[in-house]
Amino acid sequence: MSARELVLWGATGQAIVLGEFVERLGFRIVALFDNDPTIASPLEGIAIEAGSTFERWRSERSGDVYGLVAVGGEHGDARLELAARMIDANVVLPVVVHPAAYVALDATLGEGAQILAGAVVCARARIGRSAIVNTRASVDHESQIGDGAHISPGASLAGCVLVGERAFVGTGAVVLPRITIGADAIVGAGAVVTHDVPARAVVAGNPARVRRYR
Template structure:
């Protein structure tokens, strides 16, 4: 049986992912949403179905999921979606937009999304369910944890380590060798020049813990 693709969520990132899937020539059957007001509408011509009915119409054996749940301040909702559907036996698609560059030896784990114009350079490792968003740059030998979001225009120099569940805001810059702990938020436009411990928010130039 042919694999069908289903996007979890129906918001802005879902539309971007729909475009990416179409650029890759992959068939998108539907988007799902747990908001009843959205069910029955469409996104880019694709129907929105109730998330509760997903299992009956889209069996795990023939369905590849795409997680469009993002994160503005907290990556927990995205992680929960991934873990919930994994527990039901579903798989998540790993996507690389045709205009992105990913070096041949880069490791992309399940559900990673590398969006348009992004670059992931040699030796890097990207954890499961992480978004490398539009025109972000991950340089050599960086290690990015699971369930992270590198927002558009984020720049990581070489050998940066980012823990699980981090959000790096639009245009943030991280110099070489920096370590960022789990569940951190780095504000938009911040310049990180020192290590950041787990569970904090850092903003500004240079970035300071709030």
């Protein structure tokens, strides 16, 4: 079977991470878009095209095209906006699971979800659309990760944790069982989250305290 054509939107770290393994899932990266086309392409042989030309590029291409939003960090809003733009342009957002990740058979993954190397998604967990479970992060049983949210490398979410849409959990953070993290909230690197986090709050420390609101 020939490789499925894949377009990435975002040309920085997340594109490098995805570029490392998507071929093993049967995709071939055919284009790389970024809103800043002046940056150097991180993928050999693939030039960066301006985001403003995306719809025209798609209209000139027949057949199935797959796409992933390659935007990491705290930019959950951008992840969801770009995902919607790709879907509007008749691009299919696949779920990608790194071969070295574990996803429970009864976990559910939304379109465009990205599960990276060493990550563990446990029983009955639900991962939202275009959400990222980054390197070696773990999402334990029955936890739910909202659309566009990002669980950073090494973060550990205990069972039954709810993470709101577009929220960001920093690297190495620990979230205790049954905690709710509100939409658009940010959990700092290394935080230990012992209480629910309000929407748009930025929390950090052990125990995590609200530092400000976005």
